[in-house]
Amino acid sequence: MARYRGPVEKIERRFGVSLNLKGERRLAGKSALEKRPYAPGQHGQRRKKVSEYGSQLNEKQKAKFMYGVSEKQFRALYKEGNRRDGNAGHNLISLLEQRLDNVVYRMGFASTRRFSRQLVNHGHILVDGKRVDIASFRVKPGQKIEVCEKSKKNVQVVRAIELTNQTGIAPWVDIDADKVFGIFTRLPEREEVVIPVEERLIVELYSK
Secondary structure, three states: OOOOOOOHHHHHHHHOOOOOOOOHHHHOOOOHHHHOOOOOOOOOOOOOOOOHHHHHHHHHHHHHHHHOOOHHHHHHHHHHHHHOOOOHHHHHHHHHHOEHHHHHHHOOOOOOHHHHHHHHHOOOEEEOOEEOOOOOOEOOOOOEEEEOHHHOOOHHHHHHHHHHHHHOOOOOEEEEOOOOEEEEOOOOOHHHOOOOOOHHHHHHHHOO
8 A cells, every 4th residue: 555645634634633744734723633623524523433443443544644654664563563572562663763754853853754754755864974865764772863964954944943942852862953963862662652542452453
């Protein structure tokens, strides 16, 4: 299944929660979810009973859309997380958080993961001084992530940093906003990653 490229606010309305798919509109309280907090479509305001399988599928879909990964990538990450020691669900979230596009977003250099993925794919991001244009690149603790010199004055990057100064950055990254670089200091603890996803249901889905 290809990565979703349609209207992202419809996705948030479908699940009834903010997935941080919009930047300034969300922070300004102008997102479609704020205005119309019900599912899109003619029958969106009807209450629907969700089965156990439906609940599990919804959690997987929310995580997929939030991190912007394909079904194939998501399944591969789950399998790797399941092979590792510890909680499979927590391992999955940790692996998703290590993606380069997500780290750029967590550092506040992009207001959405979609824009951070664009920055990476177009070659605007350096990892330890080397250009990396693969969004799924796995960042390791201690690595330096930097916006390349010609893009540091990009209007969207500057605005994203301003918004980050208002909302704060993730505690597992350390940034220098003036020089537009940051260090991925450590892997996050699960309780630090505040996302509207119950990974336990995802594990149950894939365990069938």
